[in-house]
Amino acid sequence: xxxxxxxxxxxxxxxxxxxxxxxxxxxxxxxxxxxxxxxxxxxxxxxxxxxxxxxxxxxxxxxxxxxxxxxxxxxxxxxxxxxxxxxxxxxxxxxxxxxxxxxxxxxxxxxxxxxxxxxxxxxxxxxxxxxxxxxxxxxxxxxxxxxxxxxxxxxxxxxxxxxxxxxxxxxxxxxxxxxxxxxxxxxxxxxxxxxxxxxxxxxxxxxxxxxxxxxxxxxxxxxxxxxxxxxxxxxxxxxxxxxxxxxxxxxxxxxxxxxxxxxxxxxxxxxxxxxxxxxxxxxxxxxxxxxxxxxxxxxxxxxxxxxxxxxxxxxxxxxxxxxxxxxxxxxxxxxxxxxxxxxxxxxxxxxxxxxxxxxxxxxxxxxxxxxxxxxxxxxxxxxxxxxxxxxxxxxxxxxxxxxxxxxxxxxxxxxxxxxxxxxxxxxxxxxxxxx
Ligand code: PFF
Numbered sequence: 128x129x130x131x132x133x134x135x136x137x138x139x140x141x142x143x144x145x146x147x148x149x150x151x152x153x154x155x156x157x158x159x160x161x162x163x164x165x166x167x168x169x170x171x172x173x174x175x176x177x178x179x180x181x182x183x184x185x186x187x188x189x190x191x192x193x194x195x196x197x198x199x200x201x202x203x204x205x206x207x208x209x210x211x212x213x214x215x216x217x218x219x220x221x222x223x224x225x226x227x228x229x230x231x232x233x234x235x236x237x238x239x240x241x242x243x244x245x246x247x248x249x250x251x252x253x254x255x256x257x258x259x260x261x262x263x264x265x266x267x268x269x270x271x272x273x274x275x276x277x278x279x280x281x282x283x284x285x286x287x288x289x290x291x292x293x294x295x296x297x298x299x300x301x302x303x304x305x306x307x308x309x310x311x312x313x314x315x316x317x318x319x320x321x322x323x324x325x326x327x328x329x330x331x332x333x334x335x336x337x338x339x340x341x342x343x344x345x346x347x348x349x350x351x352x353x354x355x356x357x358x359x360x361x362x363x364x365x366x367x368x369x370x371x372x373x374x375x376x377x378x379x380x381x382x383x384x385x386x387x388x389x390x391x392x393x394x395x396x397x398x399x400x401x402x403x404x405x406x407x408x409x410x411x412x413x414x415x416x417x418x419x420x421x422x423x424x425x426x427x428x429x430x431x432x433x434x435x436x437x438x439x440x441x442x443x444x445x446x447x448x449x450x451x452x453x454x455x456x457x458x459x460x461x462x463x464x465x466x467x468x469x470x471x472x473x474x475x476x477x478x479x480x481x482x483x484x485x486x487x488x489x490x491x492x493x494x495x496x497x498x499x500x501x502x503x504x505x506x507x508x509x510x511x512x513x514x515x516x517x518x519x520x521x522x523x524x525x526x527x528x529x530x531x532x533x534x535x536x537x538x539x540x541x542x543x544x545x546x547x548x549x550x551x552x553x554x555x556x557x558x559x560x561x562x
Contacts (some may be wrong), residue, residue, distance in 0.1 A: 129194065130282040131361050137287040138360050139372050144449030146377035147297065149230055150345040152384040152443050157288055158337055159385055159417050163328025164320045168385070171337035172327055172378065176463070178550050181542040182511045183353060185518040187366040188526050196460035197351030200358065204523055205311075212513050213461070214352030219256030221477075221509060222502035223350065225485035227454065228274070231447035233258055233418060238440030239426065246436060250422045254373040254415045260373040261345045263489040269484055274451045275478035278459055279471045282359050286452055292447040296442070300442040305383045317393030321385050335545035336557040339550060340504040344379055349507030352453045355460050358472030366371040367530050382414050387439070388417070395424045415492075421546050457480070505558040512551040519544035 140336040159167050177265065193200035200212030205212075236257060240246050257263060277285040308314055334374075343349050357366065388459035392398050397420050425436030455477060462473035488495035518526055519540060531539060 129359070131359050132287055132356075133283050135156040137283070137291060138356065139365065139369060140290040140294045140358050141286050141449070141453070142353060142369065142373050143297055143376045144446075145347045145356065145453030146345060146373055146450075147294070147380045148446040148450030148532045149234070149443065150225065150341070150379065150450070151381040152301075152388075152446065153230065153234075153417055154344065155341060155381040156384055156388045158341055158391075158536075159321065160416070162334045162337055163325050163326040164389075165322050166326060166329030167334055167338055168321070168382075169324065169380075171342055172334060174339045174342040174550070175374060175378060176338060176344070177542065178547050179346045179348060180370055181539055181547055182343075182348050182372060182515055183346055184366065184529060184539060185514055185543055186348060186351070186354040186544060187357045187360075187370055188529050189514070189518065190351075190354035191360045191364070192525050192528075194356050194358050194362075196358060196463050196464050197457060199464050200354060201517075205517060205521065206528060209517060212510065212517070213351065215506065215510050215513070216349075216354070217458055217461050219502050219506040220352065220454045221481055221484070222498055224274075224451060224454040224458075225481045226498045226502075227268045227447070228270045228485055229263055229453055229489045229495060231451060232263060232268075232270045232489070234440055234447055235270055235444045236262070236266045237418065237422065238444050241422075241433065241436035241440055244433060246426050248426070248509060250419045250426070254421075255418050257493050258415060259416070259490060264486060267485050267489045270448070270451070271478055271482045271485070274448065274455050275474050275541075277448075278455045278478075279453050282471060286325035286456065287373040289452065290449050293449055297442045297445045300438045301380055301383045301387060304439055304442075307431075307435060308387050308394075308505065311394040312388050313394035313396075313467060314390035316390035317391070317398075317469050318386075320398070321389040321391065332553075336443065336554045340508060340556045340558070343507045343511055344503055345381060347450065347453060349509075350454070351457050351510075355457045356453060358460070359391065359420035365530050388421070392420055392422045395427050397424055397465070397520070452500075479523065493527050500558065500562060505555060505562070508551050508555045508558065512548050513542040515547045515551070519548070522551040 132141065147250070189200055189204065193203040195214070196347055197216040198210050201213040202210035207373055277289050279285065308317070347353055360366075421439065422436065425432035425439075428435065455474070458477040458481070459470065459473040462468050462477055463470060468476070526541065527536070529536065
Protein backbone atom coordinates (compact mmCIF):
# COMPACT_ATOMS: atom_id res chain seq x y z
CA UNK A 128 0.00 0.00 0.00
CA UNK A 129 1.26 3.46 -0.89
CA UNK A 130 1.77 5.73 2.10
CA UNK A 131 -0.39 8.84 2.59
CA UNK A 132 -0.08 11.97 4.71
CA UNK A 133 -1.82 11.18 7.98
CA UNK A 134 -3.91 14.35 8.11
CA UNK A 135 -5.06 17.32 6.13
CA UNK A 136 -2.96 19.71 8.22
CA UNK A 137 0.05 17.41 7.86
CA UNK A 138 -0.17 17.71 4.08
CA UNK A 139 -0.83 21.45 4.26
CA UNK A 140 2.22 22.09 6.44
CA UNK A 141 4.44 19.90 4.26
CA UNK A 142 3.30 21.69 1.09
CA UNK A 143 3.69 25.09 2.76
CA UNK A 144 7.10 23.87 3.93
CA UNK A 145 7.97 23.17 0.31
CA UNK A 146 6.81 26.60 -0.83
CA UNK A 147 8.27 28.64 2.03
CA UNK A 148 12.03 28.62 1.85
CA UNK A 149 15.07 30.53 0.69
CA UNK A 150 12.89 31.81 -2.15
CA UNK A 151 10.68 33.76 0.24
CA UNK A 152 13.38 35.36 2.33
CA UNK A 153 16.58 35.42 0.31
CA UNK A 154 15.45 35.49 -3.35
CA UNK A 155 12.30 37.59 -2.74
CA UNK A 156 14.16 40.22 -0.73
CA UNK A 157 17.00 40.71 -3.15
CA UNK A 158 14.71 40.79 -6.19
CA UNK A 159 12.36 43.25 -4.49
CA UNK A 160 15.31 45.41 -3.52
CA UNK A 161 16.61 45.37 -7.06
CA UNK A 162 13.39 45.87 -8.95
CA UNK A 163 11.89 48.86 -7.23
CA UNK A 164 10.18 47.58 -4.08
CA UNK A 165 6.40 47.83 -4.26
CA UNK A 166 6.30 47.79 -8.06
CA UNK A 167 7.81 44.33 -8.02
CA UNK A 168 5.58 43.31 -5.15
CA UNK A 169 2.37 44.21 -6.99
CA UNK A 170 3.39 42.33 -10.12
CA UNK A 171 4.41 39.38 -8.01
CA UNK A 172 0.98 39.29 -6.33
CA UNK A 173 -0.85 39.55 -9.66
CA UNK A 174 1.24 36.79 -11.20
CA UNK A 175 0.77 34.58 -8.15
CA UNK A 176 -3.00 34.92 -8.43
CA UNK A 177 -3.43 34.61 -12.21
CA UNK A 178 -0.57 32.29 -13.10
CA UNK A 179 0.73 30.65 -9.93
CA UNK A 180 -2.54 29.48 -8.37
CA UNK A 181 -3.95 28.00 -11.61
CA UNK A 182 -0.76 25.97 -12.15
CA UNK A 183 -0.70 25.00 -8.47
CA UNK A 184 -4.20 23.63 -8.84
CA UNK A 185 -3.14 21.73 -11.97
CA UNK A 186 -0.20 20.10 -10.15
CA UNK A 187 -2.34 19.18 -7.16
CA UNK A 188 -4.99 17.69 -9.37
CA UNK A 189 -2.61 15.62 -11.55
CA UNK A 190 -0.71 14.32 -8.52
CA UNK A 191 -3.72 13.40 -6.46
CA UNK A 192 -5.59 12.02 -9.47
CA UNK A 193 -2.78 9.68 -10.49
CA UNK A 194 -1.52 8.81 -7.01
CA UNK A 195 1.94 8.54 -8.58
CA UNK A 196 5.17 10.54 -8.88
CA UNK A 197 5.71 12.90 -11.86
CA UNK A 198 6.97 10.47 -14.52
CA UNK A 199 4.35 7.80 -13.84
CA UNK A 200 1.61 10.38 -13.30
CA UNK A 201 2.23 11.99 -16.68
CA UNK A 202 2.36 8.56 -18.30
CA UNK A 203 -0.85 7.57 -16.54
CA UNK A 204 -2.79 10.50 -17.98
CA UNK A 205 -0.93 11.35 -21.17
CA UNK A 206 0.86 8.22 -22.34
CA UNK A 207 4.52 7.68 -23.05
CA UNK A 208 5.20 10.99 -24.78
CA UNK A 209 3.98 13.07 -21.88
CA UNK A 210 6.08 11.07 -19.44
CA UNK A 211 8.98 13.10 -20.86
CA UNK A 212 7.55 16.09 -19.04
CA UNK A 213 7.87 14.06 -15.84
CA UNK A 214 11.51 13.45 -16.75
CA UNK A 215 12.04 17.20 -17.16
CA UNK A 216 10.54 17.70 -13.67
CA UNK A 217 12.93 15.19 -12.16
CA UNK A 218 15.99 16.68 -13.91
CA UNK A 219 14.99 20.19 -12.85
CA UNK A 220 14.56 19.11 -9.23
CA UNK A 221 17.90 17.38 -9.30
CA UNK A 222 19.66 20.52 -10.56
CA UNK A 223 17.82 22.92 -8.25
CA UNK A 224 18.56 20.90 -5.15
CA UNK A 225 22.24 20.62 -6.01
CA UNK A 226 22.73 24.39 -5.72
CA UNK A 227 19.86 25.13 -3.31
CA UNK A 228 21.62 23.04 -0.70
CA UNK A 229 24.82 25.08 -1.17
CA UNK A 230 22.94 28.27 -0.27
CA UNK A 231 21.20 26.41 2.55
CA UNK A 232 24.67 25.43 3.75
CA UNK A 233 25.78 29.09 3.91
CA UNK A 234 22.59 29.87 5.80
CA UNK A 235 23.12 27.13 8.36
CA UNK A 236 26.71 28.24 8.81
CA UNK A 237 25.65 31.84 9.44
CA UNK A 238 23.11 30.53 11.94
CA UNK A 239 25.84 28.68 13.76
CA UNK A 240 28.20 31.67 13.67
CA UNK A 241 25.49 33.94 15.04
CA UNK A 242 24.76 31.48 17.83
CA UNK A 243 28.37 31.18 18.97
CA UNK A 244 28.83 34.93 18.60
CA UNK A 245 31.39 34.79 15.82
CA UNK A 246 29.74 36.85 13.11
CA UNK A 247 32.59 38.38 11.10
CA UNK A 248 33.88 41.93 11.34
CA UNK A 249 34.19 42.20 7.62
CA UNK A 250 31.08 40.49 6.18
CA UNK A 251 31.96 40.99 2.52
CA UNK A 252 35.31 39.23 2.63
CA UNK A 253 33.92 36.62 5.02
CA UNK A 254 31.17 35.82 2.55
CA UNK A 255 33.67 35.50 -0.24
CA UNK A 256 35.69 33.03 1.83
CA UNK A 257 32.89 30.79 2.98
CA UNK A 258 30.64 30.81 -0.08
CA UNK A 259 33.03 28.90 -2.30
CA UNK A 260 35.48 26.05 -1.93
CA UNK A 261 35.97 23.63 0.96
CA UNK A 262 33.90 25.50 3.58
CA UNK A 263 30.92 25.66 1.23
CA UNK A 264 31.36 21.99 0.30
CA UNK A 265 31.36 20.84 3.94
CA UNK A 266 28.16 22.69 4.87
CA UNK A 267 26.49 21.64 1.62
CA UNK A 268 27.22 17.98 2.35
CA UNK A 269 26.05 18.31 5.96
CA UNK A 270 22.80 19.87 4.84
CA UNK A 271 22.21 17.15 2.24
CA UNK A 272 22.85 14.46 4.85
CA UNK A 273 20.05 15.87 7.03
CA UNK A 274 17.65 16.11 4.07
CA UNK A 275 18.40 12.51 3.06
CA UNK A 276 17.83 11.26 6.61
CA UNK A 277 14.42 12.92 6.80
CA UNK A 278 13.24 11.71 3.39
CA UNK A 279 14.52 8.18 4.06
CA UNK A 280 12.28 8.05 7.15
CA UNK A 281 9.14 8.25 5.02
CA UNK A 282 6.22 10.55 4.28
CA UNK A 283 4.63 10.44 7.74
CA UNK A 284 7.58 9.85 10.01
CA UNK A 285 10.03 11.96 8.02
CA UNK A 286 8.47 14.70 5.92
CA UNK A 287 5.18 15.26 7.74
CA UNK A 288 6.66 15.17 11.22
CA UNK A 289 9.52 17.54 10.30
CA UNK A 290 7.11 20.04 8.75
CA UNK A 291 4.75 19.86 11.74
CA UNK A 292 7.56 20.89 14.05
CA UNK A 293 9.49 23.33 11.89
CA UNK A 294 6.85 25.40 10.14
CA UNK A 295 5.21 26.80 13.29
CA UNK A 296 8.66 27.77 14.64
CA UNK A 297 9.43 29.53 11.37
CA UNK A 298 6.14 31.47 11.39
CA UNK A 299 6.64 32.65 14.96
CA UNK A 300 10.22 33.76 14.36
CA UNK A 301 9.42 35.63 11.15
CA UNK A 302 6.48 37.40 12.80
CA UNK A 303 8.59 38.27 15.82
CA UNK A 304 11.43 39.77 13.78
CA UNK A 305 9.03 41.72 11.55
CA UNK A 306 7.47 43.16 14.71
CA UNK A 307 10.89 43.98 16.13
CA UNK A 308 11.85 45.71 12.84
CA UNK A 309 8.87 48.03 13.23
CA UNK A 310 10.26 49.33 16.52
CA UNK A 311 13.56 50.50 14.99
CA UNK A 312 14.23 54.17 14.35
CA UNK A 313 14.35 54.68 10.63
CA UNK A 314 12.11 51.69 9.91
CA UNK A 315 9.75 54.06 8.08
CA UNK A 316 12.20 54.64 5.25
CA UNK A 317 12.46 50.89 4.81
CA UNK A 318 8.68 50.57 4.61
CA UNK A 319 8.54 53.49 2.23
CA UNK A 320 10.92 51.81 -0.17
CA UNK A 321 9.15 48.49 0.18
CA UNK A 322 5.58 49.73 -0.08
CA UNK A 323 5.64 52.94 -2.17
CA UNK A 324 4.53 52.23 -5.67
CA UNK A 325 6.67 53.47 -8.54
CA UNK A 326 4.84 52.38 -11.67
CA UNK A 327 7.64 53.37 -13.97
CA UNK A 328 9.81 50.72 -12.37
CA UNK A 329 7.12 48.07 -12.83
CA UNK A 330 6.59 48.69 -16.52
CA UNK A 331 9.71 46.90 -17.67
CA UNK A 332 9.64 43.44 -19.21
CA UNK A 333 12.62 42.52 -17.06
CA UNK A 334 10.66 43.18 -13.88
CA UNK A 335 7.66 41.31 -15.21
CA UNK A 336 9.66 38.19 -16.05
CA UNK A 337 11.57 38.29 -12.76
CA UNK A 338 8.25 38.52 -10.88
CA UNK A 339 6.77 35.60 -12.83
CA UNK A 340 9.87 33.49 -12.27
CA UNK A 341 9.78 34.31 -8.58
CA UNK A 342 6.07 33.45 -8.27
CA UNK A 343 6.88 30.05 -9.75
CA UNK A 344 9.99 29.38 -7.73
CA UNK A 345 8.36 30.48 -4.51
CA UNK A 346 5.30 28.28 -4.96
CA UNK A 347 7.55 25.31 -5.86
CA UNK A 348 5.87 25.00 -9.24
CA UNK A 349 7.04 23.58 -12.52
CA UNK A 350 9.10 20.65 -11.27
CA UNK A 351 6.58 18.29 -9.79
CA UNK A 352 7.28 18.91 -6.09
CA UNK A 353 3.68 19.80 -5.29
CA UNK A 354 2.50 17.11 -7.72
CA UNK A 355 4.56 14.51 -5.86
CA UNK A 356 3.30 15.56 -2.42
CA UNK A 357 -0.27 15.56 -3.75
CA UNK A 358 0.19 11.97 -4.88
CA UNK A 359 0.38 11.05 -1.19
CA UNK A 360 -2.83 12.92 -0.40
CA UNK A 361 -6.00 11.06 0.47
CA UNK A 362 -8.54 11.12 -2.34
CA UNK A 363 -11.28 12.83 -0.38
CA UNK A 364 -9.26 15.99 0.43
CA UNK A 365 -10.28 19.34 -1.08
CA UNK A 366 -7.42 20.46 -3.29
CA UNK A 367 -8.88 23.90 -3.91
CA UNK A 368 -8.73 24.70 -0.23
CA UNK A 369 -5.18 23.42 -0.08
CA UNK A 370 -4.16 25.52 -3.10
CA UNK A 371 -5.46 28.66 -1.41
CA UNK A 372 -3.87 27.90 1.93
CA UNK A 373 -0.48 27.18 0.33
CA UNK A 374 -0.56 30.36 -1.79
CA UNK A 375 -1.65 32.60 1.08
CA UNK A 376 0.94 31.19 3.49
CA UNK A 377 3.70 31.43 0.90
CA UNK A 378 2.87 35.02 0.05
CA UNK A 379 2.41 35.86 3.74
CA UNK A 380 5.92 34.73 4.65
CA UNK A 381 7.49 36.53 1.66
CA UNK A 382 5.65 39.72 2.58
CA UNK A 383 6.70 39.42 6.22
CA UNK A 384 10.27 38.75 5.14
CA UNK A 385 10.18 42.13 3.38
CA UNK A 386 8.78 43.74 6.53
CA UNK A 387 11.68 42.20 8.42
CA UNK A 388 14.54 42.90 5.98
CA UNK A 389 13.81 46.43 4.72
CA UNK A 390 13.47 48.20 8.09
CA UNK A 391 16.67 46.49 9.24
CA UNK A 392 18.78 47.56 6.31
CA UNK A 393 17.33 51.06 6.11
CA UNK A 394 17.44 51.70 9.85
CA UNK A 395 21.12 50.83 9.87
CA UNK A 396 21.92 52.85 6.77
CA UNK A 397 22.92 49.82 4.73
CA UNK A 398 20.46 50.19 1.87
CA UNK A 399 23.02 51.25 -0.74
CA UNK A 400 24.68 47.86 -0.35
CA UNK A 401 21.70 45.98 -1.57
CA UNK A 402 19.46 48.20 -3.68
CA UNK A 403 20.25 47.78 -7.36
CA UNK A 404 22.75 44.97 -7.03
CA UNK A 405 21.20 42.28 -9.22
CA UNK A 406 22.70 42.10 -12.67
CA UNK A 407 24.81 45.18 -12.14
CA UNK A 408 27.62 43.66 -10.14
CA UNK A 409 29.21 40.27 -10.06
CA UNK A 410 27.35 37.26 -8.67
CA UNK A 411 28.85 37.70 -5.24
CA UNK A 412 27.28 41.15 -5.15
CA UNK A 413 23.78 40.06 -6.02
CA UNK A 414 23.43 36.54 -4.69
CA UNK A 415 25.36 37.40 -1.59
CA UNK A 416 23.73 40.76 -0.95
CA UNK A 417 21.67 39.62 2.00
CA UNK A 418 24.40 37.42 3.39
CA UNK A 419 26.65 40.43 3.55
CA UNK A 420 24.22 43.16 4.51
CA UNK A 421 22.25 41.37 7.20
CA UNK A 422 25.21 40.07 9.24
CA UNK A 423 26.53 43.62 9.18
CA UNK A 424 23.17 44.85 10.46
CA UNK A 425 23.11 42.23 13.23
CA UNK A 426 26.65 43.06 14.26
CA UNK A 427 25.85 46.77 14.47
CA UNK A 428 22.83 46.07 16.66
CA UNK A 429 24.85 44.60 19.52
CA UNK A 430 23.16 42.18 21.88
CA UNK A 431 19.72 42.38 20.29
CA UNK A 432 21.49 41.65 17.00
CA UNK A 433 22.82 38.46 18.52
CA UNK A 434 19.31 37.12 19.11
CA UNK A 435 17.74 38.52 15.99
CA UNK A 436 20.59 37.23 13.83
CA UNK A 437 20.52 33.75 15.34
CA UNK A 438 16.75 33.48 15.02
CA UNK A 439 16.74 34.91 11.51
CA UNK A 440 19.23 32.36 10.18
CA UNK A 441 17.52 29.60 12.13
CA UNK A 442 14.21 30.40 10.42
CA UNK A 443 15.91 30.62 7.06
CA UNK A 444 17.61 27.24 7.58
CA UNK A 445 14.36 25.55 8.64
CA UNK A 446 12.60 26.97 5.58
CA UNK A 447 15.42 25.74 3.36
CA UNK A 448 15.26 22.27 4.87
CA UNK A 449 11.51 21.77 4.43
CA UNK A 450 11.85 22.94 0.81
CA UNK A 451 14.88 20.76 0.12
CA UNK A 452 13.10 17.61 1.32
CA UNK A 453 10.24 18.28 -1.09
CA UNK A 454 12.65 18.57 -4.00
CA UNK A 455 14.47 15.41 -2.96
CA UNK A 456 11.15 13.59 -2.66
CA UNK A 457 10.49 14.16 -6.39
CA UNK A 458 13.63 12.18 -7.17
CA UNK A 459 13.04 9.59 -4.48
CA UNK A 460 9.42 8.81 -5.42
CA UNK A 461 10.46 8.55 -9.08
CA UNK A 462 13.35 6.21 -8.33
CA UNK A 463 11.10 4.05 -6.12
CA UNK A 464 8.50 3.75 -8.87
CA UNK A 465 10.73 3.38 -11.88
CA UNK A 466 13.50 1.24 -10.45
CA UNK A 467 11.53 -0.47 -7.67
CA UNK A 468 14.09 0.71 -5.12
CA UNK A 469 13.26 0.86 -1.44
CA UNK A 470 12.74 4.38 -0.04
CA UNK A 471 16.01 4.23 1.91
CA UNK A 472 18.06 3.18 -1.09
CA UNK A 473 16.38 5.79 -3.33
CA UNK A 474 16.98 8.56 -0.77
CA UNK A 475 20.59 7.63 -0.23
CA UNK A 476 21.55 7.22 -3.87
CA UNK A 477 19.71 10.33 -5.10
CA UNK A 478 21.19 12.26 -2.20
CA UNK A 479 24.72 11.15 -3.06
CA UNK A 480 24.32 12.02 -6.75
CA UNK A 481 22.80 15.43 -6.03
CA UNK A 482 25.55 16.15 -3.50
CA UNK A 483 28.19 15.31 -6.09
CA UNK A 484 26.69 17.60 -8.72
CA UNK A 485 26.42 20.25 -6.01
CA UNK A 486 30.20 20.28 -5.66
CA UNK A 487 30.36 22.46 -8.79
CA UNK A 488 28.19 25.35 -7.47
CA UNK A 489 29.80 24.92 -4.05
CA UNK A 490 33.20 25.53 -5.59
CA UNK A 491 32.24 28.41 -7.89
CA UNK A 492 29.52 30.91 -7.24
CA UNK A 493 29.34 31.76 -10.96
CA UNK A 494 28.18 28.20 -11.61
CA UNK A 495 25.54 28.63 -8.94
CA UNK A 496 24.28 31.76 -10.69
CA UNK A 497 24.07 29.94 -14.02
CA UNK A 498 22.26 26.96 -12.50
CA UNK A 499 19.72 29.26 -10.86
CA UNK A 500 19.08 31.08 -14.15
CA UNK A 501 18.75 27.80 -16.03
CA UNK A 502 16.94 25.42 -13.67
CA UNK A 503 15.48 27.86 -11.13
CA UNK A 504 14.04 30.15 -13.78
CA UNK A 505 13.90 28.68 -17.28
CA UNK A 506 13.23 24.98 -16.64
CA UNK A 507 10.55 25.69 -14.04
CA UNK A 508 8.74 27.99 -16.39
CA UNK A 509 9.00 25.55 -19.32
CA UNK A 510 7.73 22.74 -17.07
CA UNK A 511 4.80 24.89 -15.90
CA UNK A 512 4.02 25.88 -19.49
CA UNK A 513 3.85 22.27 -20.65
CA UNK A 514 1.77 21.18 -17.67
CA UNK A 515 -0.79 23.94 -18.15
CA UNK A 516 -1.11 23.13 -21.86
CA UNK A 517 -1.58 19.47 -20.92
CA UNK A 518 -4.25 20.05 -18.29
CA UNK A 519 -5.90 22.86 -20.26
CA UNK A 520 -6.16 21.22 -23.66
CA UNK A 521 -6.32 17.48 -23.01
CA UNK A 522 -9.86 17.00 -21.88
CA UNK A 523 -9.24 14.54 -19.09
CA UNK A 524 -12.23 14.74 -16.81
CA UNK A 525 -10.60 13.15 -13.76
CA UNK A 526 -7.95 15.88 -13.69
CA UNK A 527 -10.40 18.69 -14.22
CA UNK A 528 -12.77 17.40 -11.65
CA UNK A 529 -11.70 19.87 -8.96
CA UNK A 530 -13.99 21.08 -6.21
CA UNK A 531 -14.76 24.49 -7.70
CA UNK A 532 -18.12 25.94 -8.67
CA UNK A 533 -18.80 25.42 -12.43
CA UNK A 534 -18.07 29.09 -13.12
CA UNK A 535 -14.75 29.17 -11.29
CA UNK A 536 -13.82 25.89 -12.90
CA UNK A 537 -14.39 27.38 -16.34
CA UNK A 538 -12.24 30.40 -15.38
CA UNK A 539 -9.50 28.08 -14.16
CA UNK A 540 -9.52 26.02 -17.36
CA UNK A 541 -9.45 29.11 -19.56
CA UNK A 542 -6.63 30.62 -17.56
CA UNK A 543 -4.44 27.55 -18.02
CA UNK A 544 -5.43 27.25 -21.68
CA UNK A 545 -4.52 30.70 -22.91
CA UNK A 546 -3.16 33.45 -20.64
CA UNK A 547 -0.96 31.22 -18.47
CA UNK A 548 0.88 29.57 -21.42
CA UNK A 549 1.26 32.97 -23.10
CA UNK A 550 2.77 34.58 -20.01
CA UNK A 551 5.03 31.59 -19.39
CA UNK A 552 6.27 31.46 -22.96
CA UNK A 553 7.14 35.18 -22.85
CA UNK A 554 9.05 34.58 -19.62
CA UNK A 555 10.82 31.54 -21.07
CA UNK A 556 11.74 33.44 -24.24
CA UNK A 557 13.09 36.33 -22.23
CA UNK A 558 15.08 33.99 -19.95
CA UNK A 559 16.65 32.30 -22.98
CA UNK A 560 17.60 35.66 -24.49
CA UNK A 561 19.24 36.60 -21.21
CA UNK A 562 21.23 33.46 -20.64
N1 PFF B 1 9.74 27.15 -3.02
C1 PFF B 1 11.07 27.03 -2.51
C2 PFF B 1 11.51 28.36 -1.97
O1 PFF B 1 10.79 29.35 -2.12
O2 PFF B 1 12.60 28.43 -1.42
C3 PFF B 1 12.06 26.51 -3.52
C4 PFF B 1 11.58 25.35 -4.32
C5 PFF B 1 11.16 24.20 -3.66
C6 PFF B 1 11.52 25.46 -5.68
C7 PFF B 1 10.64 23.16 -4.40
C8 PFF B 1 11.00 24.43 -6.43
C9 PFF B 1 10.57 23.29 -5.76
F1 PFF B 1 10.07 22.32 -6.45
